[in-house]
Amino acid sequence: MTASSTGPLLELDNVTISYQRRRDRVDAVRGVSLIIQPGEAYGLVGESGCGKSTLAMAVMRHLPRNGILSGGQVLFEDRDLFRLNQAELRRVRGGRIAMVYQNPESALNPTLKVGEQVAEVFRLHRALRHRPAAEAALDMLRKVRIAEPDRVVGLYPYQLSGGMRQRVVIAMALAADPALLVLDEPTTALDATVQADILDLFTDLRGEMKAAILFISHNLAVVQQVCDRIGVMYGGELIEQGTVAEVFKRPRHPYTAALFDCIPDFGVRKSDRRLAGIAGGVPDLAALGTACLYEPRCLISRQLCRVEHPDLMRAGSRHLSRCFFHAETPAPGAAARVRPEAVPVPDVTAGIPLLSLHGVGRRYGRAHILKDIDLEIAPGETFGLVGESGSGKSTLAKVISGLVPPSAGTVALAGERVAGQVGKRTGRQRRDVQMVFQTPDTTLNPRKKVASILGRAVRVLAGLGGKRKRDRSSALLGDVQLPVEMLRATPDRLSGGQRQRVAIARAFAGDPRLVILDEPTSALDVSVQASILNLLLDLQRESQAAYLFISHDLAVVRYLSDRIGVMYLGELVEVGPTERVFRPPFHPYTQALIAAVPRLGGAAPERPVSLDKPAPGPSERPEGCPFQTRCPRAYDRCRAEAPPWRDAGEGHMIRCWVALDALEASQSAALKPRRVQAPLPIGRRP
Amino acid sequence: MAVTLTEAGGRRRASRRGVVPLAVGLLMILVWVVTALGADWIAPYPPADIDFLAISQPPSPAHWFGTDQLGRDILSRVIHGGTYVLTIAPAATLLGLGLGAAIGLATAWFGSWFDEAVMRVLDAVMAFPIVILAMLALTFLGAGTGNVVLVIGLVFAPLIARTVRAAALVEARKEYVMAAQLRGEGSLHIMAMELLPNVRGPLIVEGTVRLGYAVFTSATLGFLGLGVQPPTPDWGLMVSENQALLTTAPWTVLFPALAIAWVVVAIGLAADGLKEYLEP
């Protein structure tokens, strides 16, 4: 209505945003110019600290207290956002520009019913009275395809699952029919299947509504699915911009190209190629010289790059790059065609398994966190464990390591039964099983130096003292490719990736035979993740240790693992060699997981299984098959009896009532680019 | 270059947040430490010297703070009184910190029924107003410096334990503690070497806050006649002894009261500064 139909909707003109820190001022965003047209979807990607979220908040004119717009303009519908008075600003916020946040957990007010929180927007921006606003809110919840909207309006946020909460936030954002929707990592906190549903919702809504989108994400594949154009940020600058098609096909900045090489494509295996990390770290924004920011890490940098800072330059008809030599940007994959050294293939069938679990369960009161787990891991093998949050992956890791004693079943190491509690295991058994954890921030004791952290592990696990202890600590640090000077550092001086390396060194202090890796890279940026994965492969080749690798990222698990287990609600539902697990037939839950993986390049197959319904909690475990409440194939028997393990050959086991050939027939059809709806052979209930 | 200079100035100011109140508070306490240590030389008269020729004198050059109804010099008594406060409060706080830290670490680390049982009992102890609890205990133990220290320390321990437990619970769930468990470290090692260093901050802050309340409590007990006994020149006791003279000889009450206020405010300032300094 107020929008002029001709001009751009949003124009950032040479925007610089600075933070006043304790000691200095830092430009978190520098000289960013970009334009978003009405109805367009623009994706802004980059690793943590690149300034993309700061930019998003600037578009809402909501900078933190110590942040200021120190240069440039933010023009929205031809008006300078930073010159609006408070009343005008309030009309824009929520009315013309609305936002969806990263963390739906905290974005909703815990003490107000969600219906009221949506209705509020209608009352404010559409001047509706109470009753009509409540009805409009209900309509809006329907529009974002929330299950049982009539019931949901009367609930409080804590009563909803993460995915439902995010739908409520989206409904709130769409309520005033805004011209621009700012999405700040809207799916990052969600499980993969929920993420896929939300992305679908965005894609659908784009058809229904006219709103333009500014989509902030660290995930290239996610942005690709929703956006028309994409901008890549590095060190506070926009370094590349173009249509999604162009940038993904032929990136024109070495950083973008390198980012693509860090991500294992879905289907690439460790025996196919080594991942390329990006050497070095992100620039220190407080101490910038005149060179190109990416120069220290760039594979094609030259003398010019070291003395002059490049401007954004034209690299195609609608393609910009901040690189003097953008024409020479290696094509993705080219830089990474490093043949991996031979990856040993462990013999899974022969000999005594290194680890075997029989009927392992863990319950708290009535809630089964783990139920009836049978699992074997061979020496030197990498076993991948996948499943959504709450599926019991981490608890299983803790049971194996002895941090949580099982309430049923047995754990055996090399055929020898071990105690449930780590404190009651022998020194040898403790040395054999070590763990690397998820959170770089807490994995090391912040009050100790690296020397003392590694030294203690060496002393206790390897039984070395004095000089031999110090030598071994230095050697361990060398093994994880950290300089020996780091022994004197405390964890707060290390980056996330470096801390994870120290944690890995600590786990290897006593030559373990099984290392449990519990989401070791999920808190890291992709460039760091790649180098950690490479490191893990190198260490395994030298030490012959077996890995239990836990991750929610199917591409990474597929890349690294020899065999894979899929967990759902505390139970294993499918186990098999990696390539078999990713080929039909698979468990309907595995199918949904695979379909939910956002893929780079080429559209994902249409998703036949939508897990829109949230998983029941462990205390609400259904009768029969645990998956039956969400399974599109569930029939009477699934609701009555626990399903049997079915053997698909080559050690590939699926726990399902549906016959394997029936599963395979429909799933093979679903994997092909689909035109017709595949028939669902067995008793699908509406 | 001007830019660099202002930045350097800003840095100095910024990194010293909390230092000013901390320094002022410590200086204010130092005054009493010095006078208490040198009380015998600094105080113009012996504290218990009765002078019937100078009863209830208002402040004068001979008696800066005046005299009480027995002719004792208020200034000398206030100076000597500092000794009691400055021994009782720190000793009681240390006792409370030691006990509280041990209980807090143990409940956080062992958890389950042990934690539940200990915390329920401590909750019940904390259900008593501190002064009432101390009063009850002192009635039966008998008044006296040692018992006052013991009782205040015991009464503070649950409060400190709760703070330490809360902080230690957060730490105990962190991954570096799991890594220690996987090495096979014993409970004592984990509590002392992994958890304790990481709850040091809250422990120190709680300690300074408790120190203030220890002064508060010991003064109150003195005022109620349950602490040190006459003729000891304890500040709280002096206020209650001379309460009846409020209308006729207010200086007998005013100066000990001011002394208490001085110390309490000093500790409060130092605690606040320290907190800001440790938790930016």
Next chain:
Amino acid sequence: MLRFFGRRLLLLGVTLVVASVLIFAITNVLPGDVGRIILGPFAPQDAVARLNAELGTDRPIVIRYVDWLTGVARGDWGRSYAFDTAVFPLVVERLGRSLTLAVSGLVVLVPLAVAAGVAAARREGGIFDRVLSTVSLAFGALPEFVTGVFLILVFGIWLGALPIQALPPDGAGPLTVIAHLVLPVGCLVLLLFAYLFRMTRASMIEALAADYTRTAELKGLPQRTVIWHHVLRNALLPTITVIGAQIGWLVGGLVVVETLFKYPGIGSLIHFAATNKDIPLLVGCSLAITFVFALGNLAADLLYAILNPRVRHGRHAH
């Protein structure tokens, strides 16, 4: 909600039992025999023994505890040595008077401290915030007899504006009654203000920085609606629990304030009992105070539950 209520009642029961054990233990197990405490150090040993037998302190401890507890439950709280009357009615009468003082204190304190905390948080680091934070820090740490002495000196003696005794003469009009209450209540308020103010300020600052507050602001809601509709509700929840905990301090404060202002409430009574070694009276007062304190906490918990949808609907986080 019902489950929550049941759990809290159970907790109240546990607290009271443990507290009664504690009171009983302190008065019966601590070194120092009761007869000796009453009769003093110079009484002959046989007189002490006779008194102990009379009081029943030579019987097994568990039996004595059970006897005592059943007596307490029946309202038989023993006889005061000093007043030579039944303890229970005496305690109830004095408790009533103390409640007047305590409730007046809360009525003044809560709105004042909460409003100040909210105002300071909204301008965090501003002049009002800094001045009030510093001043409240000073007063909050002062023992109430020290503030009381200052108040009496300034308002009662030098200005001569207010009475320095809390109890008004018989048949005094309401204004006189209030005038007599001003100083003691002011003393209590000064004692408690700092803590409540600081806690309100802290939880308000937390709520202001919360993501949901950002959501509300970025919806375009006016500042007033953001504060009243979104922030306060969340910020005041923890404050309620704090008020519950404050009741303990309040009661402790009563002992001193009533002694200083010569007010015949439960506080001065327990002080009298302690200094005169009137053990049944001391135990009775302790019991009453514990009970009131526990009830106050329970009330705060319930109010919290009523305002918090999570608890109201049965599932509550731990």
